[in-house]
Amino acid sequence: MKVKLSFFTICFVLLFACSNDDNSQQVINETTLGIVHNNKIIFDAGFLISKATAVIKNNTYQNSIDLKIDHDTHIFNGTLSKIPYGEYKLEVKFYENDKVQFYANTIIILEAPEKTIDDLVFKEIDLDEEEPFIQDQFLSVHINKDLTITLGPDKDKDGNLVTYTVTPEENFTRISENSIVYNNSTIGKYILNIAAKEKDNTETKANITISVKEPVLLEAPADILFVGNSLTHPFGPRWGDDSESKKGAVKYHLQQIYNELNLNNGFVESIRGGASLKRHYGYDNPPNPDSPGDTYEIDAIKEQHTVTVLQPMLDEPSDHLEDFRTYGKIFIDLIREEKSIPVIYHPWSLKISQRTYKKNLEETAKLCDELGVQFVDVASVVHQIYLDDTSSPDKKLFNRLYAGSSDNTHLSIEGMYMVGLSFAKFFTGVNAVDINYRVEEADEEYADMIKRTIDQVITNRFQE
Numbered sequence: 228m229k230v231k232l233s234f235f236t237i238c239f240v241l242l243f244a245c246s247n248d249d250n251s252q253q254v255i256n257e258t259t260l261g262i263v264h265n266n267k268i269i270f271d272a273g274f275l276i277s278k279a280t281a282v283i284k285n286n287t288y289q290n291s292i293d294l295k296i297d298h299d300t301h302i303f304n305g306t307l308s309k310i311p312y313g314e315y316k317l318e319v320k321f322y323e324n325d326k327v328q329f330y331a332n333t334i335i336i337l338e339a340p341e342k343t344i345d346d347l348v349f350k351e352i353d354l355d356e357e358e359p360f361i362q363d364q365f366l367s368v369h370i371n372k373d374l375t376i377t378l379g380p381d382k383d384k385d386g387n388l389v390t391y392t393v394t395p396e397e398n399f400t401r402i403s404e405n406s407i408v409y410n411n412s413t414i415g416k417y418i419l420n421i422a423a424k425e426k427d428n429t430e431t432k433a434n435i436t437i438s439v440k441e442p443v444l445l446e447a448p449a450d451i452l453f454v455g456n457s458l459t460h461p462f463g464p465r466w467g468d469d470s471e472s473k474k475g476a477v478k479y480h481l482q483q484i485y486n487e488l489n490l491n492n493g494f495v496e497s498i499r500g501g502a503s504l505k506r507h508y509g510y511d512n513p514p515n516p517d518s519p520g521d522t523y524e525i526d527a528i529k530e531q532h533t534v535t536v537l538q539p540m541l542d543e544p545s546d547h548l549e550d551f552r553t554y555g556k557i558f559i560d561l562i563r564e565e566k567s568i569p570v571i572y573h574p575w576s577l578k579i580s581q582r583t584y585k586k587n588l589e590e591t592a593k594l595c596d597e598l599g600v601q602f603v604d605v606a607s608v609v610h611q612i613y614l615d616d617t618s619s620p621d622k623k624l625f626n627r628l629y630a631g632s633s634d635n636t637h638l639s640i641e642g643m644y645m646v647g648l649s650f651a652k653f654f655t656g657v658n659a660v661d662i663n664y665r666v667e668e669a670d671e672e673y674a675d676m677i678k679r680t681i682d683q684v685i686t687n688r689f690q691e
Contacts, residue, residue, distance in 0.1 A: 256312040258337045262294060262319075264303040277617045278322040278676075279303045283315045283335075289365050289436075293679060312337050361391075361423045361433040367663070369489060370439055374409045374663070378435075381405045383425045392422040392430075411439045447655045448534045448689065449491040452567070453478060454524050454558075455538030456502045458574045461630070461637050474640045474666060477572075480647020481654075483664045488655060497527035503540040503547065504554035528558075528565055534689075535562045536603075536650075538572040541636055544590035545583045552594055559598050568691065571595055571602035572650075575609035578626065578635040584610045603653045605646050607684045608677075615680065624676065641669040645677045652685040659685075 262281050279294040288311060294303035314336045321329040335342070361379040368374035378391045381404060391405055398417070399407045411417065419435040453459050461475040473479045478494035485492040499507060499522075507524045528535055537558050543551045555571075562569040573591045576583045588606060595602045609628060616625040628642035629635065638646065644666040648659045659678035665671065 256338075257308075258310040258312065260307040260310055260337075262292070262303070262305050264294065264319075265300075276303075276321045276328070280320050280322075281305060281307075282318045283307065283310065284318075285313060285315050288313070288315070310337060361421050361431055363433050364435045365438075366435065367438040367440055368409065368411070369487075370414055370441060371410065371412050372487070372489070374437070375402075376407050376409055376435060378405045378407065378421055379423050387426045389423050389425045392424075394420045409437060411437070414439050414441060445488055445490060445655050445657070447485070447488075447490050448568075449485075450493045450495075450533040451478075451654075452495045452497065452527055452530070452532035452535045453538070453572075454497045454507065454527065454535060455572065456498060456540065457500050457637060458541060459536075459538050459572070460496055460498050461643070474668070475643055477643065477646050477650060480644050480664075480666065481650050483666075484647065484651040484655075484662055487662065487664050488657060490655070495527065495530075495532065497524045499524060503543055503550065504537070504558060505547075505550045508554050508557060525561070528562055528567065531565045532567050534570055535565075535567045536570045536572050537562070538574060539591075541574055542576055542580070542583050542587060544594075545586040548590060551590065555594050556598060559600055569600050570689070571600055573602050573604050573606045575606045575628075575638070578629045580635075581610060581613055601653075601687065601689060603650055604684065604687075605649050608645060608649055608681055609642075611680050611684050612677070624673070627673070639668070640666055641673065641677075644669055644674070645681070648678060648681050649685050652681055653687065654689045656688045658682050 260283065264279070276296070279296065280291060281294060282289065282291040284290070290307055290310065292305040292307050294305040296303055314334065317331075317333050317335050319331045320327050364376075366374065366376065376399075378393070380389060382388055389405065393399065393401075393407060398411045399409045399419075401407050409419075415438075417437045417439065419437065421433050421435060422430045423432075424430045459477050476496065478496060482492055482494060502524075507522060509522070537555075539551060539555070540547070559569045571591060571594075573588070576587060584606060588604070591602060591606075594600070609625075612628065613622065613625045616622040618624045626632075628638055628645065630637040630639050630642070648662065651657065651662065652659050659681040660675070662678070665674045669677070
């Protein structure tokens with residue numbers, strides 16, 4: 228089915244930028260690309276578009292934008308800047324329920340002060356049509372760092388094995404038929420030619436473009452103590468040494484990101500299941516601000532870590548405000564006495580009780596402001612995903628953050644991956660969209676959605 232959207236207008240505002248060097252008289256031509264689209268016809272036809280993207284690329288350049296969605300007017304818009312003059316392929320896609328429903332491809336030439344496209348033809352996706360085995364990928368990696376690349380699926384839909392050929396045969400080692408580890412000691416841009424073949428069918432071909440870069444020299448705290456409960460590590464050391472439990476830990480995902488960024492790390496946990504701040508302070512005895520219990524949380528704080536991350540109970544600011552304020556201050560004072568920097572980990576609200584979000588945030592921000600404490604606002608990331616999720620009436624993308632349909636408290640592995648990314652953005656200042664690490668339970672589109680939301684919400688940076 229083809230839909231001709233004559234109402235679709237893309238406006239290009241071309242900025243002529245001249246850089247005149249006294250010796251070379253060099254001229255640099257760059258373009259600013261603005262996109263505006265009225266989606267009303269698709270909306271009226273029954274499609275609830277949750278996301279729209281545009282990609283512009285050629286052999287030497289690629290960039291993309293997520294079009295902002297106004298669900299009242301059905302207008303999508305976005306802007307890209309500093310595009311060099313030249314010939315490009317423009318791809319625009321509309322998503323519903325995290326699947327592409329409409330797309331348009333066209334060739335554009337940027338070489339004049341102005342260019343307007345108002346006659347794109349959109350094709351509706353055939354949901355029964357097989358997806359290609361492999362597609363072009365654009366990746367980046369630091370020099371001398373391993374980059375694991377999945378070439379494509381190991382089997383086709385009929386269960387036949389897919390074989391892959393990769394050329395040139397250098398700078399990588401094959402770890403399985405459909406996966407390689409790339410490592411290059413020279414900075415530059417490199418292209419791997421991939422060919423996939425299933426049984427007797429013809430080959431499918433694609434390119435993987437890899438940009439090998441100098442590592443970014445970052446400063447971020449390495450010695451971090453996490454004091455919390457199952458919101459910090461759902462399967463913590465109090466539950467045994469299950470090898471699969473590691474993906475439930477904030478520190479696990481933060482470690483993977485620190486490794487990618489060439490940062491040293493020495494993360495430590497002190498976990499007590501179901502514990503509020505009051506219970507962390509006096510577990511065996513009736514809690515008393517002047518007489519703490521003999522707890523391993525306090526012992527861990529007295530080891531004097533550079534940073535101590537303190538995690539309150541879920542909805543503690545709204546459900547137990549007096550204790551939250553009392554024991555929050557007690558712990559902050561104790562952490563500072565032990566020459567550590569306190570940071571509050573502000574967790575999410577119950578899945579079925581988002582109405583507590585505002586109260587929790589107000590009280591957490593108020594306490595942190597009064598005590599001069601920094602906090603990582605994970606709750607606002609979760610709540611923003613809740614607000615943005617129009618994928619289905621039951622908010623499928625939002626619910627995917629949680630551990631299961633009957634667990635309204637704990638997050639899934641994808642959810643804890645989101646928490647780790649939030650802490651990484653806070654501690655390093657690196658945009659989440661620029662982080663390659665992705666836990667395997669989160670598909671690429673879902674991980675990208677999480678990263679974009681984190682960059683929108685987490686705007687504060689850790690200060691010594």
